Amino acid sequence: MNTTSLPGDTAAPDHFDISVIMEAKCSHSAWVDEEWSAVGVSVGALFDGYEEAQEILHEKDARRLLYPGFRIMLHVDECESYYHNLMAPHPSCYVVADIDERSQPVPFLVTLSFDEAHAYLEGDQEVYAVDIPPELYRWSEAYVLSHYVPQKKRKRKLDNWKKESGRRHETG
Numbered sequence: 001m002n003t004t005s006l007p008g009d010t011a012a013p014d015h016f017d018i019s020v021i022m023e024a025k026c027s028h029s030a031w032v033d034e035e036w037s038a039v040g041v042s043v044g045a046l047f048d049g050y051e052e053a054q055e056i057l058h059e060k061d062a063r064r065l066l067y068p069g070f071r072i073m074l075h076v077d078e079c080e081s082y083y084h085n086l087m088a089p090h091p092s093c094y095v096v097a098d099i100d101e102r103s104q105p106v107p108f109l110v111t112l113s114f115d116e117a118h119a120y121l122e123g124d125q126e127v128y129a130v131d132i133p134p135e136l137y138r139w140s141e142a143y144v145l146s147h148y149v150p151q152k153k154r155k156r157k158l159d160n161w162k163k164e165s166g167r168r169h170e171t172g
Contacts, residue, residue, distance in 0.1 A: 012142055016135070018043055020067040020095050020107045021056070036105050038095040038128030039064065043135045053106075070110045074140060079148035081115040082140050088114075091137060092129035096120045112140050 019042045024034040057064035085091050094117035097105035105126045121127045
């Protein structure tokens with residue numbers, strides 16, 4: 001894992017390898033057999049060498065699948081979104097998924113940026129918010145502290161609408 005330098009001479013990783021845990025529960029609806037949700041992300045390369053989902057739990061009414069192979073990185077141009085995520089009542093990792101032919105969500109992206117997740121949500125992908133693991137919280141907090149510079153709030157200068165409305169429109 002590569003590292004980058006942060007204030008205070010501490011080295012922080014430039015990315016984390018993570019896995020996504022999805023859960024299917026039996027549905028009580030006549031229209032669908034299972035209800036899917038993301039239940040968490042796990043930091044580290046679990047099931048190293050596996051590229052496909054692995055069933056990690058199978059019970060009568062529920063099953064869980066672990067999707068390995070995700071890498072999460074932070075980008076300077078998303079710092080404001082990371083900041084707002086960290087300041088939210090429930091900071092989250094956002095799991096973005098496509099729905100396959102069996103009506104099962106298949107995650108393809110994990111992000112800490114609310115703005116990025118929202119863009120995918122508007123594009124009709126499934127987006128699940130899960131609790132952010134402590135390692136990712138501390139890492140993103142250090143990143144925001146070293147890279148984010150809030151924009152100074154300035155009062156907008158309003159257009160002089162009185163001057164604009166004083167012009168007469170000629171009709172012919």
